[in-house]
Amino acid sequence: GENVEQHPSTLSVQEGDSAVIKCTYSDSASNYFPWYKQELGKRPQLIIDIRSNVGEKKDQRIAVTLNKTAKHFSLHITETQPEDSAVYFCAASINTNAGKSTFGDGTTLTVKP
Amino acid sequence: EAQVTQNPRYLITVTGKKLTVTCSQNMNHEYMSWYRQDPGLGLRQIYYSMNVEVTDKGDVPEGYKVSRKEKRNFPLILESPSPNQTSLYFCASLGLQGPQKLFFGSGTQLSVL
Numbered sequence: 001g002e003n004v005e006q007h008p009s010t011l012s013v014q015e016g017d018s019a020v021i022k023c024t025y026s027d028s029a030s031n032y033f034p035w036y037k038q039e040l041g042k043r044p045q046l047i048i049d050i051r052s053n054v055g056e057k058k059d060q061r062i063a064v065t066l067n068k069t070a071k072h073f074s075l076h077i078t079e080t081q082p083e084d085s086a087v088y089f090c091a092a093s094i095n096t097n098a099g100k101s102t103f104g105d106g107t108t109l110t111v112k113p
Numbered sequence: 114e115a116q117v118t119q120n121p122r123y124l125i126t127v128t129g130k131k132l133t134v135t136c137s138q139n140m141n142h143e144y145m146s147w148y149r150q151d152p153g154l155g156l157r158q159i160y161y162s163m164n165v166e167v168t169d170k171g172d173v174p175e176g177y178k179v180s181r182k183e184k185r186n187f188p189l190i191l192e193s194p195s196p197n198q199t200s201l202y203f204c205a206s207l208g209l210q211g212p213q214k215l216f217f218g219s220g221t222q223l224s225v226l
Contacts, residue, residue, distance in 0.1 A: 043217040
């Protein structure tokens with residue numbers, strides 16, 4: 001089955017700096033890669049996603065890049081703010097079975113004011 | 114309002130006492146799933162259902178049962194809970210025709226003593 005590895009497990013940055021979280025996947029059939037943000041005590045919520053026919057996607061301060069050849073994808077957050085502090089999860093799935101997502105172990109991001 | 118509703122929010126029980134965690138969605142989603150979240154282990158899928166009367170095992174199904182008699186409901190059943198099932202549980206749903214976005218419930222924190 002699919003295996004998703006996520007790094008780093010914890011990340012601390014100064015407000016205004018950029019943060020990058022990286023994930024690798026094992027199944028070359030995977031073609032949908034969402035990112036979820038989970039604030040303390042809350043449910044995970046989708047923040048951005050990318051499909052395998054796209055190399056990069058951006059939404060304001062958040063961007064995701066995908067390298068299908070290397071089987072890795074990354075989340076980039078620019079101009080970080082304290083409210084970006086949360087646990088971030090990457091996931092991978094095959095579109096025909098999008099519910100069968102495999103999640104990374106999560107990255108705890110702390111943005112220091 | 115589109116939502117996934119889980120109950121209860123918190124549950125403390127003893128080993129061997131059967132319990133059910135309910136999950137209901139109002140978005141007419143075909144797909145529903147249960148995850149458990151443990152520190153450092155991310156979100157691991159327990160069971161999922163692609164539609165009524167169709168269920169399948171996820172990555173960690175041992176000790177759990179599910180049923181999907183109605184499209185909106187997907188209860189998680191622990192016939193004989195054990196302490197290693199102490200965890201935070203999330204139900205999620207997804208519409209197979211639209212964007213592949215998982216909607217999560219608010220979570221159930223289960224403690225088995």
